Amino acid sequence: MSHRCLMVAVVVFITTEAISGEEVMKAVGDQVSFKLDTIVPPVTSITWKQVKDAVVRKVIEWEEEDTTTTIPYLRFKGITTLDVKTGQITITNLTLEHSGVYTIDVSGKEQTQRFTLTVMDLVPKPVIIIEPTGNPGVVYLRCEYSEKIIWKNSAGKTLTGSAITPKGESITVKNERNPEIFYTCSLQNAASEKTSDPVYERDLFKGLNGKFVVWISIVLICLVFIILFLFIPPLYGSCAADCGRQKTSRE
Ligand SMILES: *[C@@H]1O[C@H](CO)[C@@H](O)[C@H](O)[C@H]1NC(C)=O
Numbered sequence: 001m002s003h004r005c006l007m008v009a010v011v012v013f014i015t016t017e018a019i020s021g022e023e024v025m026k027a028v029g030d031q032v033s034f035k036l037d038t039i040v041p042p043v044t045s046i047t048w049k050q051v052k053d054a055v056v057r058k059v060i061e062w063e064e065e066d067t068t069t070t071i072p073y074l075r076f077k078g079i080t081t082l083d084v085k086t087g088q089i090t091i092t093n094l095t096l097e098h099s100g101v102y103t104i105d106v107s108g109k110e111q112t113q114r115f116t117l118t119v120m121d122l123v124p125k126p127v128i129i130i131e132p133t134g135n136p137g138v139v140y141l142r143c144e145y146s147e148k149i150i151w152k153n154s155a156g157k158t159l160t161g162s163a164i165t166p167k168g169e170s171i172t173v174k175n176e177r178n179p180e181i182f183y184t185c186s187l188q189n190a191a192s193e194k195t196s197d198p199v200y201e202r203d204l205f206k207g208l209n210g211k212f213v214v215w216i217s218i219v220l221i222c223l224v225f226i227i228l229f230l231f232i233p234p235l236y237g238s239c240a241a242d243c244g245r246q247k248t249s250r251e
């Protein structure tokens with residue numbers, strides 16, 4: 001029992017460690033917060049800095065003395081807030097420029113805990129391209145993107161795609177004769193995921209099943225009858241005449 005408690009404690013400890021994690025991936029437009037695990041009072045000043053491409057910039061600075069908060073750089077203005085009690089910084093409306101390592105000075109002393117932020121572009125919403133094959137009961141679905149691709153069907157099953165050039169994946173879809181089946185393609189990066197509109201089987205094999213085929217068959221049969229009606233009697237007539245002539249010539 002005590003072993004189990006210990007294990008739970010260890011698991012909880014590891015999990016909280018992971019959550020306070022010092023490497024964060026975010027998408028453009030997201031927000032991020034960084035906070036020291038511990039902050040030792042009394043706190044007389046707080047300075048958050050960003051290190052990016054070996055350039056150090058002050059992000060937000062607070063002094064107890066005159067209770068002022070300053071944000072020197074335009075790129076952090078209007079989107080950066082500081083909780084002076086906990087030292088937590090929050091940056092909203094992230095852009096690629098906010099990537100970097102964030103450090104914090106408390107009461108003039110740089111802390112050892114650091115935070116690495118990577119801001120990535122949002123993945124686009126993918127669009128599935130339908131490509132016919134030589135076989136009318138089979139089509140290829142293509143998702144032409146360089147991000148990680150996940151194919152799924154309407155049952156929620158993940159389907160394995162094959163790589164296509166120059167980029168992306170395709171899957172081969174057979175006509176299962178169930179118009180309600182659908183397929184989706186999702187794009188994923190470390191910070192975001194987007195899924196295409198579903199492509200339904202009824203839109204993949206439109207011309208091949210159901211009423212359309214019946215109508216085409218009826219039209220074709222009618223055409224054949226019309227052609228027979230127009231051409232057969234004269235042919236029959238000329239044949240009959242020929243045959244008659246042959247008969248007479250033999251006699
Ligand atoms: C931040 O984003 C929100 C919603 O996307 C927007 O309303 C707001 O104007 C943005 N603020 C700044 C400073 O860009």
